[in-house]
Amino acid sequence: MTIALGVVADDFTGATDVAAALRRAGVRTALLFGVPDAALPAPEGCAAVVVALKIRGVPAARAVNEATAAARWLRAAGVRRLYWKYCSTFDSTPRGNIGPVADALLAETGQATTLVCPAAPEHGRTVHRGQLLVHGRPLAETPMRHHPLNPMTASDLRRLLAPQTPHPVGLIPLPVVRAGAHAVAEALAERAAAGERHLVADALTPEDLTVLGAAAGERALLTGAAGLAEGLARSLAPAGPAATEEPPRAGPGAVLAGSCSARTLEQIAHFAARHPAFRIDPRAALAGRDVLGEALAWHATLPPDAIPLLHASAPPAELAAIQRELGAERAAATVEALLAELAVRLVGRGTRRLLVAGGETSGAVTTALRVPAVVVGPEADPGVPWTRTLGDDPLHLMLKSGNFGAPDLFARALEPVEEPTP
């Protein structure tokens, strides 16, 4: 089977989000974690392959190297169209990594111009007049202002991208998109001739994204969040039925959360009111306390059917205080290392369903668990699918983006479902 689309995703939850969107569009999708080994054969029977990397916050040179290596593997596996998936809230700093990777992949494919469209209407993200809106509010006026690693303090995508690339950034405004694929294709050709390399595209609806996907035609590289990938998939092939697979209902479950996003904090509050919860503090760990040992000892006291939550998440003011005291990167690395080791220990103790909140956190956990690839299953909420490892005794993983899912998601995903009495 030809692989129609190869996606390079900058974090692990973003990768599951885009894989779920492709599955929704009827495309059988495989999800690989980390740059695939050169000898790894292309997954059988899949029309799309997503490679999940953990390059959102790393130095730009490293992000470029890993993304290029993943793109080369995908192209060697026969992929003609590449997609660079970044966050629908454009998580990045003025140093990168969205621009540098887009430039590197453009050079790799020999293409002159690409689209930049983080719209994901499914998640309430739209682009209008080049502004990124989250449920109608400019990005910089949302809690993303307080993100622990990349606070987003501007909303204009041209302004956000400009410091990340030496190339001109232009705009395809909504009226052009609404005029249809032909008008967008013409605008793309004109802007390319004018030397504009990155074209921010307005999109408010799934239909706008399908138009953009269709306009891109045979272009070898598009960039954006899950919405444009789904639009591209819809324009490539009519939607088929999504594979039918039940969510995993049984087996010991646990939640590990390192996301400090507003939605994760709500989900933690909801879950902790019903289930045992343990809070990890990086200050204690760096002061020399055996936080891992304490968490494991706490876990050992729980009844076998408990669904524990272990988390480090802190509200904005407390997070800022921790970061001032420890340094943001040191604090984050400490939390990630602790949660990753906890994941390994919990799975060692029999956990088979693991919900992980946060993209960086999911990257750390999945890498520590040495999971090479998963099959993408049903979504519990938009962009939050269950995935499972291959083999006889699969591990079920739900990698949740910080801002995704309803407040009761953790409970809904993991609590046993009462069978209706006949």
Ligand SMILES: Nc1ncnc2c1ncn2[C@@H]1O[C@H](COP(=O)(O)OP(=O)(O)OP(=O)(O)O)[C@@H](O)[C@H]1O
């Ligand atoms: N108490 C804390 N103090 C300092 N850093 C923390 C704390 N808790 C979590 N972190 C760090 O904050 C970062 C949160 O990023 P992560 O990507 O996991 O979540 P997110 O940004 O909400 O999710 P997504 O990327 O999916 O939107 C992680 O690196 C984590 O280790």
Ligand SMILES: O=C(O)[C@@H](O)C(=O)CO
């Ligand atoms: O696009 C999004 O918002 C998510 O897929 C994501 O990347 C979160 O890390």
